[in-house]
Amino acid sequence: MRNLLDATAELAAEYLDGAATRPVAQPVTLGSMVAALGPELPDHGVDPQQVIEDLARDADPGLVVTNAGRYFGFVEGGVLPAALAADWLTSAWDQNPGFFALSPAAAAAEEISRTWLCELLGLPVSCSAGFTTGAQMANFAGLAAGRQAVLEAAGWDVEEQGLFGAPPVTVVVGRERHATIDRALRFLGIGRAQLHVVDADAQGRMRVDELAANFPGGPVIVCAQAGNVNTGAFDPVAEICELAAGKNAWVHVDGAFGLWAAASPALRHLTAGVGRADSFATDGHKWLNVPYDCGIVLCARPEAHRAAMRLSADYLARGERQGSDWTPESSRRARAFAVFAALRSLGRQGVAQLVERSCAQARAVADALAPDFEVLNDVVLNQVLLRAGTDERTRAVAAAVQASGSTWFGTTSWQGRAAIRISVSDHATDDASIGVLVEALRKASR
Structure with a gap:
C-alpha cells in the first residue's frame, strides 16, 4: 500500500507541476476517451500500481485544468493545498x-x-x-x-x-x-x-x-x-x-x-x-x-x-x-x-482576500476589454458578461479561444442575446492568468 500511495502521490505532483502550462482543455470525444481507458473488463485482475499508472496516462487528454488559474468557465474554484x-x-x-x-x-x-x-x-x-x-x-x-x-x-x-x-x-x-x-x-x-x-x-x-x-x-x-x-x-x-x-x-x-x-x-x-x-x-x-x-x-x-x-x-x-x-x-x-x-489555512483574512482578489480581477478583465467588447453587466462580484457584436460573432470568438487551449470560459444567453461569461474564483489566478485571458480574447476578436 505504501509503495502504491507513494507512486500515486508522484503522479499527482507531476500533474500539478505541469498544470500551469498545459492546455486548459483538449479536443476529445467521449468515444475516444472510452477507447483510451479501455471499455473491456479484464478476466483477471491487474496490479494496482499498473492500474493507476495506466489511468493517469490514458485519462490525461480528457482532463480539464480547473485548478491552475486559467479556467474561467463555470464557477469552479481551484483547490487549496491544505484542502487537497x-x-x-x-x-x-x-x-x-x-x-x-x-x-x-x-x-x-x-x-x-x-x-x-x-x-x-x-x-x-x-x-x-x-x-x-x-x-x-x-x-x-x-x-x-x-x-x-x-x-x-x-x-x-x-x-x-x-x-x-x-x-x-x-x-x-x-x-x-x-x-x-x-x-x-x-x-x-x-x-x-x-x-x-x-x-x-x-x-x-x-x-x-x-x-x-x-x-x-x-x-x-x-x-x-x-x-x-x-x-x-x-x-x-x-x-x-x-x-x-x-x-x-x-x-x-x-x-x-x-x-x-x-x-x-x-x-x-x-x-x-x-x-x-x-x-x-x-x-x-x-x-x-x-x-x-x-x-x-x-x-x-x-x-x-x-x-x-x-x-x-x-x-x-x-x-x-x-x-x-x-x-x-x-x-x-x-x-x-x-x-x-x-478555513484554518486561510484564516478570516485569507478568505476575505481570496474573494476580494477574484472580484478585483473580474473588474480588471472588464476594464481591459471594454474598448473591444460590450460589457453587459455591472461587475459587482466575480462575474463578467461580454459581447463581441452579433450573437454569431460572440460565439465564434468564444469557440476560437476554447480551441486554443490557452484558457477556457463558456457562453450563455443573457436577456435574449449571446454572451461570453467569465467567472473568476480560483486562488491560483494571478495577474499573468488574467493577462492570458485578455490577450486570448483580443486575439480572437481581431
Missing part, C-alpha cells in the same frame, strides 16, 4: 460522518466548520449545518426544511402525512433564478404550477416592488438569490425578508458562490439582510476552493431542518452530532475535513 491534502487523508481514513459512532473526528470537524462558517458568512451562530454534494442538494435540504415549516404552521405534518391532501405551497422565485432551484423543488413534489415568478431587473435581481404588490397567500417559501450566475447581482434580501416576515413565509437564500461575499468587509454590503433568512445554500468547491464535492446547507431553524432530514432506526446509536440529521444522505464522504483545513 486533507481530502487525501479523508480518503485514506475512509470516514462516514452520517453517525457520531462512525467518526467522532468527522463530527467534530463538521461542528467546528459550522461555527466558523456562521461567523464568516454573518449568519446566526445557532444555525444547523449539513455537508452535501453541492449547492443542488444544499438547496434541496434548505427548501425541504422550509416545506416542513410552512406546512406545520398550516396544521399539516408533511413528514407524517405526506403531500397528498396537503395545503398547496407557493414558492416565490425570481425570473433569473438558478436552474437547481426548480429541480430541487421537483424533488420535493413542488411543480412549476406552484411557482410565483417575480420579474427581474436588468441585472437579474428580483423586483421587490412587484413582490410587495402581489405577495401570495397561504404557505409560502421565498427563494432569494445571493449572486446571479451570469451577472453576480444580489436580490434585495433585506427587503424580501421584511416582506416575508409579515406573511409568515420562509426565506431560503441560494448563495452557491455569492454568499462568500459576506466574508469580505469590502463586499459584505452586497449580502445585507441575509442573516434574517431561514435557510442558506452555498458551495465549498466554489469560492472556498476545496475539492469536489462539497455543498453546505445552513438553517436558522434547526428544528425544521432536522425534522425534514432526520434518519432513525433501532440499530443506529444516537450521538452528540448525527450527520444524517442534516443532509439527504446517510453514508457520505467526510467533506468537512477539507472545509476545516481550507
Whole structure:
C-alpha cells in the first residue's frame, strides 16, 4: 500500500507541476476517451500500481485544468493545498460522518466548520449545518426544511402525512433564478404550477416592488438569490425578508458562490439582510476552493431542518452530532475535513482576500476589454458578461479561444442575446492568468 500511495502521490505532483502550462482543455470525444481507458473488463485482475499508472496516462487528454488559474468557465474554484491534502487523508481514513459512532473526528470537524462558517458568512451562530454534494442538494435540504415549516404552521405534518391532501405551497422565485432551484423543488413534489415568478431587473435581481404588490397567500417559501450566475447581482434580501416576515413565509437564500461575499468587509454590503433568512445554500468547491464535492446547507431553524432530514432506526446509536440529521444522505464522504483545513489555512483574512482578489480581477478583465467588447453587466462580484457584436460573432470568438487551449470560459444567453461569461474564483489566478485571458480574447476578436 505504501509503495502504491507513494507512486500515486508522484503522479499527482507531476500533474500539478505541469498544470500551469498545459492546455486548459483538449479536443476529445467521449468515444475516444472510452477507447483510451479501455471499455473491456479484464478476466483477471491487474496490479494496482499498473492500474493507476495506466489511468493517469490514458485519462490525461480528457482532463480539464480547473485548478491552475486559467479556467474561467463555470464557477469552479481551484483547490487549496491544505484542502487537497486533507481530502487525501479523508480518503485514506475512509470516514462516514452520517453517525457520531462512525467518526467522532468527522463530527467534530463538521461542528467546528459550522461555527466558523456562521461567523464568516454573518449568519446566526445557532444555525444547523449539513455537508452535501453541492449547492443542488444544499438547496434541496434548505427548501425541504422550509416545506416542513410552512406546512406545520398550516396544521399539516408533511413528514407524517405526506403531500397528498396537503395545503398547496407557493414558492416565490425570481425570473433569473438558478436552474437547481426548480429541480430541487421537483424533488420535493413542488411543480412549476406552484411557482410565483417575480420579474427581474436588468441585472437579474428580483423586483421587490412587484413582490410587495402581489405577495401570495397561504404557505409560502421565498427563494432569494445571493449572486446571479451570469451577472453576480444580489436580490434585495433585506427587503424580501421584511416582506416575508409579515406573511409568515420562509426565506431560503441560494448563495452557491455569492454568499462568500459576506466574508469580505469590502463586499459584505452586497449580502445585507441575509442573516434574517431561514435557510442558506452555498458551495465549498466554489469560492472556498476545496475539492469536489462539497455543498453546505445552513438553517436558522434547526428544528425544521432536522425534522425534514432526520434518519432513525433501532440499530443506529444516537450521538452528540448525527450527520444524517442534516443532509439527504446517510453514508457520505467526510467533506468537512477539507472545509476545516481550507478555513484554518486561510484564516478570516485569507478568505476575505481570496474573494476580494477574484472580484478585483473580474473588474480588471472588464476594464481591459471594454474598448473591444460590450460589457453587459455591472461587475459587482466575480462575474463578467461580454459581447463581441452579433450573437454569431460572440460565439465564434468564444469557440476560437476554447480551441486554443490557452484558457477556457463558456457562453450563455443573457436577456435574449449571446454572451461570453467569465467567472473568476480560483486562488491560483494571478495577474499573468488574467493577462492570458485578455490577450486570448483580443486575439480572437481581431
